[in-house]
Amino acid sequence: MAKAFDFPGGIHPPARKTRSTRHPIATAALPKRVVLPLGQHIGQPAEPCVAVGDRVATGTLIARAQGLISADVHASISGEIIAIESRRVPHPGGLSETCIVIEGDGIRDDWERLPALDWRHTDDATLHARLTASGVVGLGGAGFPTQVKARVRERHAIDTLVINAAECEPYISADDMTLREHAADVLEGARLMAHLSGAERIIIGIEDDKPDAAAALKAAIKAGNRDSLEITLKAFPARYPSGGEKQLIKRLLNREVPSRGLPADVGVLCHNPGTLRAALQAVRDGRPMVSRIVTLTGEALARPGNVEARLGTPMTELLDAAGLDEASLARLVMGGPMMGMELAHLDLPLVKSSNCLIAASTIELPAPPVEQPCIRCGACEEACPASLLPQQLYWFAKSQEHDKAELFNLFDCIECGACSFVCPSHIPLVDYYRAAKSDIRARAFEAQKAEHAKHRFEFRQARLAREAAEKDARRQARTQASRRPKAESAKAASKEPPTTSQTSSAASSPSANDADLKSLRIAHAAAKAAVRKAEKVLTRVSQSGGGQGQAQNADEIQDLEVQLATARENLAAIEARMAAAKEAAAEATSDSSMDTDRERAE
Amino acid sequence: MIEWINDHGMLAAIFALAGLSVAFGALLGYAGERFRVEGDPLVERIDALLPQTQCGQCGYPGCKPYAEAISGGDAINKCPPGGDATIAALADLLGREASPLDGEAQDAPRVAYIREDECIGCTKCIQACPVDAILGAAKHMHTVIADECTGCDLCLDPCPVDCIDMIARDDAIDAWQPPLPAGPGHRPAAQLIVSDRAHTPREATHG
Ligand code: SF4
Ligand code: SF4
Ligand code: SF4
Ligand code: SF4
Numbered sequence: 001m002a003k004a005f006d007f008p009g010g011i012h013p014p015a016r017k018t019r020s021t022r023h024p025i026a027t028a029a030l031p032k033r034v035v036l037p038l039g040q041h042i043g044q045p046a047e048p049c050v051a052v053g054d055r056v057a058t059g060t061l062i063a064r065a066q067g068l069i070s071a072d073v074h075a076s077i078s079g080e081i082i083a084i085e086s087r088r089v090p091h092p093g094g095l096s097e098t099c100i101v102i103e104g105d106g107i108r109d110d111w112e113r114l115p116a117l118d119w120r121h122t123d124d125a126t127l128h129a130r131l132t133a134s135g136v137v138g139l140g141g142a143g144f145p146t147q148v149k150a151r152v153r154e155r156h157a158i159d160t161l162v163i164n165a166a167e168c169e170p171y172i173s174a175d176d177m178t179l180r181e182h183a184a185d186v187l188e189g190a191r192l193m194a195h196l197s198g199a200e201r202i203i204i205g206i207e208d209d210k211p212d213a214a215a216a217l218k219a220a221i222k223a224g225n226r227d228s229l230e231i232t233l234k235a236f237p238a239r240y241p242s243g244g245e246k247q248l249i250k251r252l253l254n255r256e257v258p259s260r261g262l263p264a265d266v267g268v269l270c271h272n273p274g275t276l277r278a279a280l281q282a283v284r285d286g287r288p289m290v291s292r293i294v295t296l297t298g299e300a301l302a303r304p305g306n307v308e309a310r311l312g313t314p315m316t317e318l319l320d321a322a323g324l325d326e327a328s329l330a331r332l333v334m335g336g337p338m339m340g341m342e343l344a345h346l347d348l349p350l351v352k353s354s355n356c357l358i359a360a361s362t363i364e365l366p367a368p369p370v371e372q373p374c375i376r377c378g379a380c381e382e383a384c385p386a387s388l389l390p391q392q393l394y395w396f397a398k399s400q401e402h403d404k405a406e407l408f409n410l411f412d413c414i415e416c417g418a419c420s421f422v423c424p425s426h427i428p429l430v431d432y433y434r435a436a437k438s439d440i441r442a443r444a445f446e447a448q449k450a451e452h453a454k455h456r457f458e459f460r461q462a463r464l465a466r467e468a469a470e471k472d473a474r475r476q477a478r479t480q481a482s483r484r485p486k487a488e489s490a491k492a493a494s495k496e497p498p499t500t501s502q503t504s505s506a507a508s509s510p511s512a513n514d515a516d517l518k519s520l521r522i523a524h525a526a527a528k529a530a531v532r533k534a535e536k537v538l539t540r541v542s543q544s545g546g547g548q549g550q551a552q553n554a555d556e557i558q559d560l561e562v563q564l565a566t567a568r569e570n571l572a573a574i575e576a577r578m579a580a581a582k583e584a585a586a587e588a589t590s591d592s593s594m595d596t597d598r599e600r601a602e
Numbered sequence: 603m604i605e606w607i608n609d610h611g612m613l614a615a616i617f618a619l620a621g622l623s624v625a626f627g628a629l630l631g632y633a634g635e636r637f638r639v640e641g642d643p644l645v646e647r648i649d650a651l652l653p654q655t656q657c658g659q660c661g662y663p664g665c666k667p668y669a670e671a672i673s674g675g676d677a678i679n680k681c682p683p684g685g686d687a688t689i690a691a692l693a694d695l696l697g698r699e700a701s702p703l704d705g706e707a708q709d710a711p712r713v714a715y716i717r718e719d720e721c722i723g724c725t726k727c728i729q730a731c732p733v734d735a736i737l738g739a740a741k742h743m744h745t746v747i748a749d750e751c752t753g754c755d756l757c758l759d760p761c762p763v764d765c766i767d768m769i770a771r772d773d774a775i776d777a778w779q780p781p782l783p784a785g786p787g788h789r790p791a792a793q794l795i796v797s798d799r800a801h802t803p804r805e806a807t808h809g
Contacts, residue, residue: 091778092778092780093778093780095778367789368789368790369789370787370788370789371783371784371785371786371787371788371789371790372786372787373786374786397782398782398785400782425786426790427786428783428790431780431781431782431783431790432782432783434780435779435780435781435782435783436782438779438780439779439782442779446653450652450653450654450655451654452750453654453655453656453733453750453752454649454654454656454665454666456733456734456735456750457654457656457664457665457666457732457733459734460732460733460734463734
């Protein structure tokens with residue numbers, strides 16, 4: 001098989017997948033009650049659109065996506081909303097989040113489906129809308145909203161869609177089982193997403209320890225090859241982390257995703273098999289995302305396996321059904337043992353990103369040994385699939401030298417844990433990197449917020465200055481208006497033709513006004529230039545918008561709009577002052593001539 | 603000309619150098635005028651380190667004025683919202699000694715919250731807010747845009763019915779940060795399969 005390319009580093013942790021692949025995917029019993037968190041995806045949490053007491057059917061929209069990166073949430077059983085409140089969710093810090101709780105009807109399961117669509121005969125806009133309305137997110141663990149990924153074409157030219165079936169992390173077998181049983185659906189979903197993204201070919205990357213899944217895929221490719229799309233299957237020897245997007249792309253296509261870049265930057269889009277199936281179901285069957293396939297494994301379970309379970313099902317129910325032996329349960333892990341998170345409680349809901357639950361015994365995942373000082377052996381460097389210098393990053397993260405850590409490409413670390421795995425000193429390297437990354441992000445966020453507050457403050461100052469200038473101008477106009485009739489009558493009384501000759505004392509005031517006017521004119525030009533510049537920056541940024549940086553982009557645009565408004569206020573203030581000064585200058589000229597008139601008359 | 607130069611080599615050299623310095627001096631002077639940087643760059647850099655809460659607790663009507671005062675020699679420890687981190691950054695920038703904060707340190711970030719049914723719509727808080735974070739019209743209830751509020755407290759005092767509270771910024775789940783491990787000599791809090799190697803996994807050979 002094609003194996004011309006490779007990524008550096010990598011490790012071979014024990015796979016431990018066989019326990020959960022002995023039986024076909026089972027369907028979990030319908031839960032009596034589900035807890036659906038509003039933020040099961042990356043991005044902004046959804047906003048509830050139902051109230052306590054409402055009746056819902058399976059598939060009813062209960063929370064709407066907010067902002068650019070977000071996903072809808074649907075009822076996963078039919079029943080009644082009994083609470084919208086803060087509940088504990090799967091989170092590494094054990095935090096709570098707003099959840100919608102539905103009390104089920106028991107065995108009844110009424111569905112509310114969207115109309116079925118034939119994607120080959122439906123326009124793109126409808127398909128995008130359907131993906132948005134179905135709440136489909138990446139099922140590989142990260143939970144990135146699929147409809148946002150589907151729109152990537154607006155910013156990048158995509159030529160290849162990669163089905164990421166590597167599933168390199170130990171224990172997890174959800175993708176493997178999905179492919180064994182639903183290979184045709186996965187391929188059809190891939191065709192759909194390739195159609196939306198404009199990709200011309202589909203490449204499936206799979207590790208060679210999944211022969212059954214590979215065989216099912218081959219059969220499905222043969223059976224379904226009625227369109228022009230080229231579909232290739234590439235199997236390669238198992239090595240962790242070949243399922244990392246960047247590593248997979250390197251292995252399959254020999255393309256390097258740039259530092260801090262995305263696969264789309266090199267024309268590739270990666271999707272997890274489960275996500276593709278969910279996307280197809282959303283379009284073909286009008287079935288919103290209400291369930292997922294999850295691997296239940298670990299030695300504390302008597303009947304490990306994969307089950308298709310409704311979202312929001314309490315993990316206890318799933319684990320009990322799989323024969324959980326609480327006495328031997330040492331740790332519960334969600335996700336894989338390398339990149340997943342340890343859960344402190346059993347009563348958490350299953351969410352869209354829960355691909356695997358490991359109920360591990362002490363023997364399986366013993367307590368970590370005590371951390372020792374780094375001996376600078378360099379083992380971590382050899383294992384790193386991203387060609388980083390983990391040892392250097394460790395020193396910088398530990399001493400919080402964030403700028404240096406960034407210089408050494410901390411943000412290219414995929415947090416795979418290969419370095420921690422090989423470290424003879426048992427240093428939890430990834431934990432250091434996670435802490436450093438999140439600290440850097442938090443600081444950047446605060447800095448951005450401060451900058452924004454500064455701009456809003458400046459805007460307010462400018463607005464107040466403009467208001468003051470306008471008020472001044474109005475007052476001046478009023479006083480002049482009240483003086484003018486008197487001057488007019490005086491002029492009429494003198495009945496002498498006005499002369500242009502002026503006394504020296506009167507001449508000094510217009511010339512001071514001239515200087516004022518001149519500096520105002522310069523300020524006016526500068527303010528105008530500032531407005532133009534702000535407009536230009538704003539148009540540039542808003543045109544380059546879109547893609548996966550959308551949320552950040554929106555903040556930036558908002559901030560730039562404030563800056564533009566500030567520049568406009570400044571301009572308006574100067575214009576008001578200029579108008580007032582001009583008026584005053586004109587008045588001074590006529591006044592002085594009038595004074596002269598009066599002097600002569602007397 | 604050439605002859606004169608040959609005869610008075612020393613003088614010629616002096617004239618040439620003097621001429622050059624006049625020419626370059628003029629050029630530099632022109633460039634300095636032409637490409638003048640708006641504002642005082644040091645003030646800008648100091649301002650960039652201040653938290654931009656615009657609360658006035660430093661005794662100045664905003665962060666920028668305080669930045670100007672610092673560059674004019676005022677103490678660097680007067681900003682409570684910035685706290686020790688800001689003092690350290692300022693000390694670093696200005697090469698001054700970091701001194702303890704003059705005032706009470708502030709805890710977690712907060713935002714203002716208006717109890718809307720008690721609000722009488724007097725617009726006093728709008729006038730007080732330095733960043734226009736309050737929305738509302740006369741005689742109508744007012745509300746705070748939490749995203750824009752810097753938590754400066756300035757709207758609290760002007761409110762005649764005391765209907766404004768300061769509450770914790772509601773971003774607990776986003777603001778959560780994984781802790782930095784304790785370092786050598788401690789047991790890591792969360793290490794997963796990494797600790798496998800000490801044992802012989804029962805299933806290590808297949809799968
Ligand atoms: S593997 Fe561990 S001990 Fe060796 S250099 Fe890396 S961090 Fe240090
Ligand atoms: S966790 Fe980061 S530094 Fe460590 S091996 Fe993986 S990519 Fe490299
Ligand atoms: S105390 Fe700090 S945050 Fe408040 S205005 Fe002064 S510099 Fe700004
Ligand atoms: S709403 Fe109140 S606390 Fe918030 S920035 Fe405005 S004045 Fe300060």
